Amino acid sequence: MALNALPPWLDRQLRTLLQGRGHAWLLLGPSGLGQYPLALALAQSxxxxxxxxxxxxxxxxxxxxxxxxxxxxxLCMLMPEAMALDLGWPVEEGALRDIEAKKRKPSQQVRVGAAREMVSFTQFTRSGGDRRVVCIYPADRMNPEAANTILKSLEEPPGETRFVLASDTTHGLLPTIRSRCQVHALQWPALAEAVPWLVAQGVPAADAPVLLQAMGGRPDDALRAHAEGLQANHWRAVPKAIVQGQFEALADWQGGALVELLKKLCHDLFAVGQGQAPRFFAREDLPPAPITPALSAWSRELLELARSADHPFKPDLMREALLVRAQAAMRTP
Ligand SMILES: [Zn+2]
Structure with missing residues (x-):
């Protein structure tokens, strides 16, 4: 995303954040709501x-x-190496050499060494005494050692240093980090602004509302789903394909992604069974809701699986088993 093309709902939040008096913001909310672009726009501003x-x-x-x-x-970007490589931020030279030589994998956590460098970055004095900004994303990917390394700078930053931390989970976020920041809860965009924004990003108008609903109203996730090839008609056909045992229609879903999809389906069947509106699928695309005990048992199994689904022994076998199980759970008496 271009730095100056913030969606309207993020632009609104940016203007609010800029009114803040403190020197450290923590942007918190579920994933897919734009923590990263908002943090970057704040740093840029x-x-x-x-x-x-x-x-x-x-x-x-x-x-x-x-x-x-x-x-x-x-600007100091403090992020795990894997994330920096994904998002196009520079990685420290020595580390990059090791990663490219396959001596080790890029870290999934903020490394303590990087946290220490950040601290010296804030202490480095120049004649100008200008403003400096530290951006930490995802802030929950600091292990306690890295988090403790930055505490003092975060509490009493030297000079005009400002911090923006962003995270999509409160798990793994030390209370001592959280208490030193002003917390901003990310806002959900309205459907009426998220759909035109998706269309402006190149998502076909017919797909945009369906993908947005499929991703629980999270525009970034909807955009990613589109980039990965998901189309409205694929999504809409999922419930019926499972009921009818046409599992080849779900060939694109594997492991953890398939479990997530089935969790959404299970959630919506529950909702419909209780007379509520579904969240991820359109009402007319769902079969009649099965009896609650069958859904409860299936839901428990899916939660259990969600913990291990990304590391199955035999992905294909697991796929088939998951879908057969889903079909059985969706059978109405
Ligand atoms: Zn400028």
Missing amino acids: WLCLQPDADGVACGTCASCHSLSVRTHPD
Whole structure:
């Protein structure tokens, strides 16, 4: 996503965050609501040389430019190596050499060494005494050692240092980190703004509302689903395909993703059985709800599986078993 093309619901939140008085924001909320682009836009705005009246970055000054090419000298991005590589942020040279030589895999956690570098980054004094920004994402990927390393800087940052931390879970977030930040709960976009935004990102108009519903109203997830090839008609055909045993229609779903899909289906059948609106599927695409005890048993099994589904011994065998089980659970008496 271009740095200056924030969706309207994130732009609104950015303007609110810029009013904040504290020096550290923690952006919290379920995944797919835009924590990362919002954190980046906040960092960019804090560093911008000619922001607008609300403090929002101009997108054209020298500072905005160096941020857009990811070489801003006053911005420290603290993230796991795997995430930095995914998002195009530089990884420390020595580490990169080891990763490229396959001596080790990119870390999934923020490394203590990187946390220490961040601390010296904030302490480095220059004649200008300008503002510096630290962005930590995902903040829950700091192990206690890394988190403890940054505590003091977070509490009493030297000079004009500001922090933005973002996370989509409160698990693994030390209370001592949380208590040193102002917390902002990410807001859900309205359907009326999320659908046009998805269409503007290249999602076909017929797919956008269906993908958004399939992803529980999370626009980033809907966009990713589209990028991965999910189309509205695939999604809408899922419940019937399972009931009718046409498992080849679900060939694209494997392991953890398949379990997630089945959890959504199970959730919606529960809702419909209790006279409520489904959340992920359209009412007309769902079969009649089976009896509650059958759904309860299936739901428990899916929760259990969700913990291990990404590491099955035989993915194909597991797929077949999952779908046969789903078909049985969806049978109405
Ligand atoms: Zn600027």
